[in-house]
Every structure is written in structure tokens, then in C-alpha cells.
Amino acid sequence: MKRLLAIALVMALATQLYAGKRALMWFDGEANFRRFSNTDSIDYYLNKVHDIGFTDVVIDVRPITGEVLFDSKYAPRMREWNGYQRKDFDYLGHFLTSAHRLGMKVHASLNVFVAGHNYFDRGQIYTSHPDWASVVYTPHGLMPITRQKQKYSAMVNPLNKEFRSHILHVLCELVEKYPMLDGLILDRVRYDGIEADFSALSKSAFEKYTGKKIGKWPQDIFKWKDGKVVRGKYFKEWIEWRARVIRDFMAEMREKVKEANPKISFGTYTGAWYPSYYEVGVNFASNTYDPCKDYDWATKDYRKTGYMELLDLYTTGNYYTDITLADAQKNRSGVKNETDSETQYGSWYSVEGSCEHLRPILGGHPFYGGMLVDQLYGEPEKIHEAVEMNLKKSDGLMVFDICHLIARPELWAEIERGMRSGGMIR
Numbered sequence: 452m453k454r455l456l457a458i459a460l461v462m463a464l465a466t467q468l469y470a471g472k473r474a475l476m477w478f479d480g481e482a483n484f485r486r487f488s489n490t491d492s493i494d495y496y497l498n499k500v501h502d503i504g505f506t507d508v509v510i511d512v513r514p515i516t517g518e519v520l521f522d523s524k525y526a527p528r529m530r531e532w533n534g535y536q537r538k539d540f541d542y543l544g545h546f547l548t549s550a551h552r553l554g555m556k557v558h559a560s561l562n563v564f565v566a567g568h569n570y571f572d573r574g575q576i577y578t579s580h581p582d583w584a585s586v587v588y589t590p591h592g593l594m595p596i597t598r599q600k601q602k603y604s605a606m607v608n609p610l611n612k613e614f615r616s617h618i619l620h621v622l623c624e625l626v627e628k629y630p631m632l633d634g635l636i637l638d639r640v641r642y643d644g645i646e647a648d649f650s651a652l653s654k655s656a657f658e659k660y661t662g663k664k665i666g667k668w669p670q671d672i673f674k675w676k677d678g679k680v681v682r683g684k685y686f687k688e689w690i691e692w693r694a695r696v697i698r699d700f701m702a703e704m705r706e707k708v709k710e711a712n713p714k715i716s717f718g719t720y721t722g723a724w725y726p727s728y729y730e731v732g733v734n735f736a737s738n739t740y741d742p743c744k745d746y747d748w749a750t751k752d753y754r755k756t757g758y759m760e761l762l763d764l765y766t767t768g769n770y771y772t773d774i775t776l777a778d779a780q781k782n783r784s785g786v787k788n789e790t791d792s793e794t795q796y797g798s799w800y801s802v803e804g805s806c807e808h809l810r811p812i813l814g815g816h817p818f819y820g821g822m823l824v825d826q827l828y829g830e831p832e833k834i835h836e837a838v839e840m841n842l843k844k845s846d847g848l849m850v851f852d853i854c855h856l857i858a859r860p861e862l863w864a865e866i867e868r869g870m871r872s873g874g875m876i877r
Contacts, residue, residue, distance in 0.1 A: 474848040480511035482854040484532035504875030507556040516574035517566030558634040567605025586650040590675040606643035626712040634716030641731040693732030694756035718764030737814025766849040770823040773801035806844035820845035824855035838869025
């Protein structure tokens with residue numbers, strides 16, 4: 452009897468712990484283009500994710516090419532990908548109808564400061580708007596990002612006024628066209644990396660911001676030595692300015708979107724690696740958090756660039772193969788994410804450690820911890836652990852991407868196992 456009471460107590464506590472949490476499944480636009488060109492496939496997989504506890508879906512409607520997956524007056528529609536021609540139907544509209552019928556919420560995802568796919572030389576930067584391309588400063592000198600073929604995203608200079616106007620039109624058009632949409636989750640609201648953007652436009656804007664004339668460009672910001680960044684005299688001010696550029700445009704996007712549809716949730720996705728995310732001009736922290744006490748790249752005014760208070764929903768990529776804090780502390784090989792210039796080490800780089808570090812940085816604001824399924828292909832037993840840890844330590848779960856589960860169908864069981872142990876299904 453005592454044992455039964457103890458089990459009941461544990462179950463009750465677990466129910467209380469996870470009550471109200473949500474789980475999001477992401478549907479990438481390009482990777483799933485052919486598969487979800489049929490309504491019966493959409494219905495099948497929506498039912499599948501619903502039945503294992505997912506409450507929301509994220510539908511990518513502006514892939515990195517800058518094309519969109521809905522009829523638009525402002526952007527070209529993606530009608531073909533990798534040789535497959537999609538029949539004409541209301542892709543996002545069908546997701547909305549079917550998901551809402553199941554009681555699930557639908558968020559549209561748009562890649563913001565990108566307009567081309569460097570692997571295929573495809574997208575707006577390659578056709579009508581080459582002037583949008585970010586100018587990157589590499590160890591080989593200055594060049595348009597379209598020449599960096601090891602980078603698949605042809606990123607845009609976030610200062611470009613024509614592009615800003617374009618993306619605001621696309622966002623407002625989307626939320627007006629689909630008033631039943633529950634939310635937006637914006638991706639790639641950032642610079643490409645520490646190498647971007649070193650255009651004449653950025654130099655002029657930075658000089659105006661600081662009131663200083665840059666004598667040696669770009670060496671007064673930083674220079675390359677043996678493939679590593681050596682900081683120049685204006686490096687920290689440059690980092691602050693870039694974060695302010697992103698923060699200010701995030702505020703502008705929120706304002707315009709809310710004017711078009713006041714009820715819609717305004718959200719974003721970023722990587723969770725805050726200690727190095729200054730390299731992409733992003734400060735997703737609460738403006739109550741002062742990073743200059745913890746990090747040598749932050750000025751005393753860097754805290755003013757925090758944009759957590761602008762968000763209704765925040766998802767972050769806890770994209771680590773180490774699950775526990777103890778695992779991260781034992782890791783001697785380190786972690787190097789897509790946007791890092793150097794390998795990173797320390798307690799941040801596990802699902803558990805990331806979540807614990809994020810709490811004070813976000814100033815108590817909620818966040819959904821994300822996992823990248825194909826990152827754990829070699830260690831599938833960790834998939835359910837990552838799901839459970841994100842549900843335990845954050846305020847919800849985001850899984851990227853459904854295509855990885857479809858490619859390896861045996862992994863659905865691991866996701867379901869984690870959802871069950873995480874309290875999303877009984």
C-alpha cells in the first residue's frame with residue numbers, strides 16, 4: 452500500500468510539473484517540400500505528432516532562398532524544389548485547418564535576414580537583388596557572401612533598407628492573409644557570423660553610431676591571425692552596435708505585425724549558445740540582465756540591446772549531444788556550432804546546463820528548449836533523454852525537424868518515449 456501511495460504521489464508531482472507545457476514539431480520548407488505537397492501526407496503526420504503529445508506545429512513558409520510557400524504580392528512563390536513541381540494548393544491553409552481540427556496551434560516560420568541558398572546559387576540574392584548580399588570579412592579579404600560556398604545561407608545585410616521594407620511587407624501580408632494563424636516564429640534574425648557585415652553601408656552607420664571615424668577598416672574592428680579573431684580598438688563597440696541593429700529591427704517587426712494582427716503570437720528561434728552568440732549580433736537576453744559582468748565582449752550598454760521583452764514565445768536550440776551538466780563538464784573535445792568562429796567549452800554545452808544558464812539570462816521569461824534530431828543519429832538512445840530533459844528544465848519542447856524522423860522511422864519510438872517520461876502523454 453505504501454509503495455502504491457508513493458507511486459501515486461510521484462505521478463501527481465510529475466503531472467503538476469509538466470502541466471501546461473507545450474511541445475512544437477518543426478516542418479522545414481525545403482527538406483519536406485515533396486513529401487508535404489499532398490494534403491493526405493499533411494493530415495497523416497499531423498495526426499501522428501498529435502497522438503504522441505505534440506501541441507503545436509511550426510510551418511516554414513519562407514525558406515532561406517527568400518521564396519515563400521503562399522501566394523504573395525511581394526515575394527516569389529516556391530513551386531519547385533530539387534526537380535519536383537508542386538501542385539497548386541493552399542499549403543499553409545491546409546495545415547491550419549487540419550491542425551486546428553486536432554486542437555493544435557500553428558506557427559509560421561520565416562527565415563528573415565537571408566535570401567539565397569549558396570549550395571544551389573538560388574534565391575532572390577542570385578536573381579533580382581544581388582545588392583542585398585552581406586559583405587563578409589574573411590581571412591582572404593572582403594567578399595560578397597555568395598562567394599562563400601561553405602556557407603549554405605546567403606545572408607542579407609540587416610541594414611539594407613530595401614530588404615527591410617520587403618520583409619515587413621511579407622510578414623504583414625502573411626498575418627493578414629491567414630488571420631487564423633496562431634503565431635510567428637522568426638528564424639535567422641541575425642548577422643551571418645563574426646565575419647559580417649563589412650559593407651560600406653555598415654561602416655558608415657557604425658561611424659555615425661559611435662561618432663568616430665574608422666581609420667583602418669576593417670582592422671580597427673578586428674583582424675585575422677592564424678584563422679582566429681584578434682580584436683581591434685573598436686571591437687566591443689562594434690559588437691554592441693550590431694546587437695542594437697538586430698534588437699531595433701526586432702521591435703519594428705513586432706510593431707508592424709501586431710498592427711496587422713494584434714492577437715498573433717510574436718516569437719523567434721535562436722541558438723542557445725549565448726556566450727558566443729554575440730558573434731551574430733544577437734542578444735536574446737532580458738534587458739534586466741547585464742552581461743558585462745560575465746563576458747569580456749560586452750560593454751556596459753550592451754544590456755540595452757536585449758530583446759526578450761519583445762517576445763511572446765521564445766524557442767532556443769539546445770543542440771548538444773551531451774544531455775546532462777555532468778556530461779558537458781567531462782567533454783574535452785568541445786562544441787563548435789554553425790555560427791561559432793572557435794570551439795567552445797564548459798557547462799553551457801549540454802541540454803541541462805544550457806537550460807540552467809538560460810534562466811537568469813532570460814530574467815524569468817519562459818523558453819522552449821529545442822533538440823536537433825539528426826545530431827543524435829549516432830546515439831539514438833539519447834533522443835528520449837534530450838526530449839525529457841528539455842521538458843523537465845525548460846517551459847516546453849521544440850523538435851527540429853520532422854524530416855529526420857521520417858528518414859529514420861525507428862526514432863519515432865524514442866521521441867514518444869521521451870514525451871511519455873516528460874509528462875506530455877500518459
